[in-house]
Amino acid sequence: MKISNELKVGLTIIIATTVFILGIRYFEDLPLFKTTYDLSAEFDNAGGLIPGNLVRVNGVTVGGVNGVQISRELGKVLVKFHVNRDISVTEGSYVFVSGIDALGAVRLDMILGPADAPLIPEGGRVTVNTETGLLGGLSAKAPGMIDQFSHVLEGLDTVLSEAGTMLSEPGSDLRKTLRSVESSVSELESMLAAERGRVSSILLNVEEATGSINTLASTNGPAITQLIADLNKTITSLDGEIESLGKASRNLDLMLTKINEGQGTIGLLVNDPSMYHKMDSTLNSLNLLMTDFKANPGKYLGEMKLVDIF
Amino acid sequence: MISVTNICKSFHGKEVLKGVSLDILEGETLAIIGRSGSGKSVLMKHIIGLLQPDSGTVTVDGININNVSYAELRSIRQHFGVLFQGGALFDSMNAFDNVAFPLRTFTSMSEKEVSNVVKNCLDMVELPDVGKKLPSELSGGMQKRVALARAVALRPRYVLYDEPTSGLDPETSNTIDELIQSLADQLNVTSIVITHDMHSVLNVADKAAFVHEGRMQWTGTIPELHASEDRILKRFVKANEYLIGV
Amino acid sequence: MIAVTKKLLLNPFQALGRYSQLLFKAFGAVPEFGTYKKNLWEQMVRIGVDSMPIVMLAAAFSGAVTTVQTSYQLVSPLIPRSIIGSIVVPSMVLELGAVVTGFILAGRVGARIAAELGTMRVTEQIDALEAMGLNSIGYLIVPRVIAGIVMFPILYIAACFVGIGGGMLVGHMGGFVPMGEFVDGAREFFQPFDPIFGIIKSLVFGFIITSISCFMGYYTKGGAEGVGRATTQAAVASCVFLLIADLILAATLL
Structure with a gap:
């Protein structure tokens, strides 16, 4: 069977459009077919949170941040986010911002309230806890x-x-x-x-x-x-x-x-005075030599003077 | 009737037509002759408005085609059938579709009617069995015949032939000449044949117009052509006779 | 000498002028849908559907290579592996998806359009169309440009899909980054505008490639050699203007 051009083009366009829409939803972390559960929270400081950041419960990704905006009437930052519908966010749940802002890896962590508490309604506010951070x-x-x-x-x-063992070996390098x-x-x-x-x-x-x-x-x-x-x-x-x-x-x-x-060896060196005496006498001789040089420079520099004249 | 009045055309500073005038009457077969590069093809392109003259006018049935909108020009062109030098068949389509193309594009005929007309046209050019073949599978002469079938498919009032016999062997040239003649008789069209082949001119034309170096050197009927004392025309005719050899 | 300089200076402007004129005529021919309806479907198949395999192949490889190279460059244990995903996906969506497709189409589609129209020009097929009373620009150029504009985004989507998929797969199989982490990283930095930007880009690229190639082909001169020249010029000019447009779009829209 020969497929007509119209059909080929139509099918290609439909498939591509579907892939495009589903792809965007997938990377936006929206459930591909399910609707989501929208919530919000008021922060004093959003700590670098931006739309697209993940929302986690006990370290499991369950949703994403939709929007971060400064609310003028509240004087706070309003963070809107969504979570999967199968997560029951009950009264007593709270959220906090965690992660390192400098690395750009900020996320919203949520601790769920007691399971038997009433659910927070869609679009409701979740308590914020800054201490947890x-x-x-x-x-x-x-x-x-x-x-x-x-x-x-x-x-x-x-x-x-190592030093101990070396010390007990008298032949080691000083x-x-x-x-x-x-x-x-x-x-x-x-x-x-x-x-x-x-x-x-x-x-x-x-x-x-x-x-x-x-x-x-x-x-x-x-x-x-x-x-x-x-x-x-x-x-x-x-x-x-x-x-x-x-x-x-x-x-x-x-x-x-x-x-x-x-x-x-080190012990001997520390305890033996003869080395000190030897160095002392050497220094004395050097001293004498310097004094002599100062007194009679000609004796040492005679030959060099000849060179200077010519 | 087509009248060309004093048209000039130059390309990149080189004057190709230097004031050419020509009248083509209804029903006649006119041969425009001249050496290669004398401006014959350029003249033909002016007649169907593919080129705009720098000065001068071309009128078709009293309408100045240099002064009309593109849409009007296109509707005037539908009165013309043109056989291009190399046939100019669309090489993505087979022979049948090539001939059917103007019918499908410009008429509301059903596919069955189209098929009938195409068969008729292909019969007319004596190629009834080539419908399925692509232009590349046809010989040069056959391509020209299919192109001729396409040119007349819409029953035009004017048919322009651009070098219909160039590059063909003498026998095939004769066949084409006969076709041009029979089409002129059968369909009662006005034919304009652009050629440098004197043999062809003598076979098909009632009148001839000799273009030389961008000017209309001579016009007249075929008997007048034989009697003409114009030196340049005589030289041209003579050269052709040597070429034909007999 | 002066003549040559004048020519060199004037030619680009002349070409631009003729190009705009052609586009203007083509735009005027758009309402005559009947002229090019049949051609449009055929061109959509030829430009879009038939280019699918090669575009997907190239995209899969560029996605895979981006993943491997990104993970090669990110060796610090301080940086989580998921960052690979957050680099590969935007590069594919923002740049590679459209540009790789663009280059392939410039070569494949651009050259073919120029060769086709160029041959039609030198064998007088375009004159034949005109002589029949058909609008040759409407018949030949409009369907090609529309097909380019419509089908290029489709190819772009396919390229992104296959490219990201290829990157993910190679990352997973090669042990660079598990799929889950890859997706997490991609989601972390995903901007919904990115794919929209990619679509805008591919619309522009589709227009540039097809219109430039049509222009080169439509005004071909000088026999077989002219066709060859037009074909080369079409591919080269498409690539060059595609890159320029890429920069302009990135500078204005991002």
Whole structure:
């Protein structure tokens, strides 16, 4: 059968138009055939939210932001968004902006209210909670910091144990050992100074967090449990870090004792006065030479003068 | 009746027609002769308004075709059938569709009527069986005959032939000449044949117009042509006789 | 020397003048629908439907290549993999979908139109049309330009669809970015105006390619060589003006 030109063109146009419309709806995150459920929220600060940003519930994408506009009569930012119809947004649900604005990855997170509460009607307002953002920021930061901390300690640990073994071998290279000890000690020193600030900032963060927990206590039970579990974990890992710090200190102690007792090359160097005497006499001779040079420059520069004249 | 009055035309500063006048009467067969490049084809294109003269006028049945709207000009052109030098068949269509094209475009004939007329026209040019063939599958002479069938499909009052026999062997040329004659007789059309082939002129024409270097050198009937004392015309005719060889 | 300079300076303006004149005549012939109705369907099939496979092939590859290259350039663990989706989809929708299609059509359709009309001109077929009393511009040029304007957006949609699909598939199979993340990233930065802009662009491209090629073909001079020249010029000029239009549209509409 020969397909007529009209039919070919018509079919192509219809298919393309359908693909186009469905494609736009797909990337706008509108359900392809279902209608959506429109909601809105009033923010003091939209935190970089733009239309097209995702709406998530417990980390699952359920919709998108339709519009962000400053409402003059409310004096606030009105954020309109939609969620899939199978998500039941009940009274007591609240939303907050999360993500890092600088990376452009901002989204609207929503915590659903109790399942038995009445549904918020289509086009209704959802409560906004700004505190949650801070808490989220802290729990995101803490594990990274602890990791870094433990990394440094581990490095120190290996350096120290290496130094210890080297000290017990009298034949090892003096300069290498000296450099190792020097860098280890300065590293330890700077670290102790830095960690003092960090520990206090951790405590400050914990304090902030406790503040957040207090304000949250009335609104949300499960989140607090989660937070406490997180904090517990943090504390446990902190315990481990402190233990390794102790170990490191003990190692250092041992090393210093050995040096004091004159063990190993470095010990000998520290405890043997003859080197000091030798250097002293060398410097004395140099001094004498300089004095002589100042007094009788001709004695040393005679030949050079001849060159100068010609 | 067509009258060409004193037309001049130049292309890129080169004067091709330098004031040509010509009258073509109803029912006659006029041959416009001249050497290659003398301006014959340009003159023909002026007659159907494909070119606009720089000065002078062309009137067809009393209407100045240089002074009418494009739509009017197109309706006047429907009185003309033109056989172009290479046939100018539409190479995307087969012979049948080529002949049927003006019928389908300008008349409200049913497909059956179109088919009858096309068959009739193809019979007239003695090619009844080529309908399904594409122009590229036809020989040069056959292409010209199909093009002739297309030119007369709408029963025009004027038929213009642009070098109908050029590039064809003498036998095929004779066939074309006979066709031109028989079409003129059967359909009672006014024919204008542009050619440099004197043999063809003597075969088909009642009158001849000799164009030389952009000017109308000589006009007259065929007997007058033989008797003419015009030096340039005589040279042209003589050259052709040598060419024909007999 | 002066004559050459004068020619070089005047030619572009002369060409532009003749091009506008041709467009003006074509525009005047648009209402005579009967003249080109049958041709219009045929040209739509030839320009649109028949170009589908090659356009889709090119688009699929450009989508795939964009995905692979984007993921090659984004090696930082700080940047989520979904960003690949948010780069590939807009590049396809805003630029590649229309421009890749444009270049292919400039070569495929533009050259063919110029060769077709050029041959018709040098074999006097255009004169034959005119001599019959037909509006040759209406009969030959109008359906081609309309078919270009109508079918180019259709090809653009197909190119985007296949291109994004190709990118997604290669990203998934090549282990650069799973489909879900790709789509999430695309959605995050999706602007509904982007595809509209792409459609506007493809309308303009369709017009540019077909009208320029018609112009080159319609005014062909000088036999077979002239046809060859017209064909080359049509493809080259289409590409050049397509790029210029691309820039102007991006500067004014985005």
